Amino acid sequence: MSHIIIDRRKNSKGKSTTNRQRFLKRVKQQVNDAVKDVIRDGKIGDIVNSKDKKIKIPGKGLNQPTFGHSKDGGVRDTVRPGNKDFNQGDRIPRPEEGGGGTGGKKGSKDGIGEDEFSFSLTKEEFLDLFFEDLELPDMIKKNIAKLDEWEMQRAGFSVDGNQSRLNIKQSMRQARGRKIGLRSPKKRKLKKYEAELKLLKDSVTTYDEEKDAEITTRIAELEKLIATVKRQIKAIPFLDDMDLRYNRWEKVPIPTTQAVMFGIMDVSASMGEWEKEMAKRFFMLMLLFLHYNYERVDIVWIRHHMQAKEVDEDEFFHSKETGGTIVSSALELMHEVIKDRYPVESWNIFGCQISDGDNWYEDNVNAVEVLQNKILPLSQYFAYVEVDQRRAAGESDLWGPYESVKANSKKMEMSIVNDVTEIYPVFRKLFEKREV
């Protein structure tokens, strides 16, 4: 009899990944619905930041059907343990439908109710499902392609440049090369002269005065030549201007990966709880979507009635103020904030205004002016969503003027939400994939 003990821990985990994906694909519709529920009930921060998304889907239809007996009908005996006080022949009233009396027979094996199945999606799975078939408007993609942001990148060396960018190592290397190059012919000459000189000096007298004199002259000549060459060698500079090398930098475009969203909401008296609730949900979607597309997302909350004010999230949704409505004030504030804090080169700017469409009649012109000339040129996208339970599109103060702006700009989209169920469809409409 033999046995083997094998360490399998190094083998791949995640054998179930394929199966998991297939399951999610299978229940896509249910998961999509569940994801919407999460959006509806969750808090913005939780949804954006939490790692796993707990979702619940109906358990029905998850199991593969097979032939089975119905729960009742016919005659059936069941033996159970733990009798307390039953006696043979006892007659017991039939338990209510689904009552525990028949106990545990069809009960869920895993302790999870058959009618609901809850599990966690990873953030990636969640967002993939949620934003499937959605994309950033074309305009933005173009902008990314145009590459507004630049980055300096090293790009070799150059012979001129700022002293601060002097590359010493590279310069010394150049100098050394130059020195070797310039010295070697001279050194060769020097060697030759020295060898000849040595030979002449060591030679015995020839007993020929004429010849001896010739040698003496040659020696003097050689000594002079040697001195000259030595001087020349010494004269080669240790570091010459021509040796200097500077670090070269190049401007390289980088795609922008951060975005700022401006949430603009009308909090004048005409905006009730319902309208605010709609607004909240919409902003939430917007935020999630931006997080899905960008590495970093800032949010600026601007609420306005007659005056606009930048506030934090809590105040944005909860504090109450009343007054008339001047929309242009909010747009002006948005413009200022962009100029102060969000340079267009490095930020994708998204505007999202939610309002019931009321505005001072006199302000419409201003609002259109600011939106058209100040905001849109700086923004990637501006979405206007009108929330109203009663009115159809086009009946509000703002709708008409905004529509004229939209007609002139591809960066603007607008829509109306009459009912809570429309939030998600409207959002999808604003960001759906467009045919190019």
Place this chain on the structure above:
Amino acid sequence: MIKVDSGQEWTFDKLNEIYAEIETIAKEKYDLNVYPNHLEVISSEQMLDAYSAVGLPIFYSHWTFGEQFIRELEAYRRGRMGLAYEIVINSSPCIAYLMEENTMMMQTLVIAHASFGHNTFFKNNYLFKQWTDAEGIIDYLKYAKKYIRKCEDRYGVNEVEAVLDAAHSLQVYGVDKYRRPSRISAATEEKNRKDRDAYVQQNLNVLWSTIPKGDTDVADVEEHFPSEPQENILYFIEKNAPRLDEWKREVIRIVRKISQYFHPQRQLQLMNEGCATFFHYKIMHDLYDKGIMTDGAMMEFLHSHTGVVKQPDFNHPHFSGINPYALGWAMYKDIERISMEPTEEDIAWFHNQDWVGNGDYIKNIKWAIENFKDESFIQQFLSPKIIRDFKLFNVRDDEDDPKLEVTGIHNTKGYKNIRDALAKQYNIGYKVPDIQVYDVDKWGDRSMTLRHYMVDGKPLDRESTVDTLRYISFLWGYDVKIDSVDENDEIRVGYQNYDQDTALDIFLEDN
């Protein structure tokens, strides 16, 4: 000598040592006949992976395994469930998984339980011997995985999934209950498949030929096809469906073959778990007697063992049927007791059978392991003492009776009633509706009629039946209906696969 202490970490050396100790006990004291053992150390994540593919080390991909995985993972994360100590595969060599998180005591327990308890049962039980080709299964699973992957590449994941879905819903009906399956092997499988394809096609052509063969054939129209009802629905479809691509036939065959592998398991849970538990309990005590297990380790073991064999009462919130570990272990222990020291009651109850009081409990237990399945095991060995210990009682639910009736309890009058009812409860033929292919309208619309032979008047569940019929119809290619017939062969209920609203749904009045 090796010592196993409570909470002690394991090492590979210690595993080898303890394996040797256990093997000595298993061979010398209990003379256990086992397959060679493979012990594989895995992480808890890998354990979860293994769970989700019905415990098999290799399996093709399917969404239901993904669902299973997610369920296990959620339960595990919430701490609702500890991972099972072990998974053991009925193969030769017998593969058992040891989780790396287990303590040394736990690994010892798993080796005793799985590598000897289950292993000996796998190797010696008559149903496993007949049905399960332990040498071939791993190879076959490899072949299946490869073949299905190939189909997915060629025909698309969705196409393959549709066939698997349909075949899975019939997997219990992919077994010849009375015919011994042939051996399986991956190597010959690939070659055989090609021959099979050719043969099936030829056969189909004859089968579905509408060309008249001459005057003598007129009578054919009246003839039943199949001539006898067929219980293996998947097999019938695989061989006879008129318009099924070859690869789909092969996928059905794969599901069928794997289902066949599990067929004995469905009828042996009580006996198998009982056997493994009985021997681990014995072996752990032997190790303790030898001084290998310390008192602390023994406490740790007993704590875990007690949890496993706990049987909650019927009205307890944790009750979910009879615990096979509890009843199984109790019954094996009881065989030991009756072999050694039978009471008057035992002798009377078992009609003084040979084994009662013969003093050789190991021989008797081996005889039980080799020759019984859950149903017959209970019929043969359930003693009044066990019925009393478990306080078993039987409740009859008759649809014609407005009330439930207690027909037997743990007393002299009730023992036989309870033994018979409990045995029936473990009869797979009673649990799973008996459904067979009854007729195919060969000369007409080619629709298939299934027949459900009702037992004790139990009807089918309407919703799942209609859903399942749709799957069958998808494979068969034509409409499928099912009739439930009672003991007198009278049709009581019928369902069809198409359009639920107009489903044939006739309740015949009793007359």
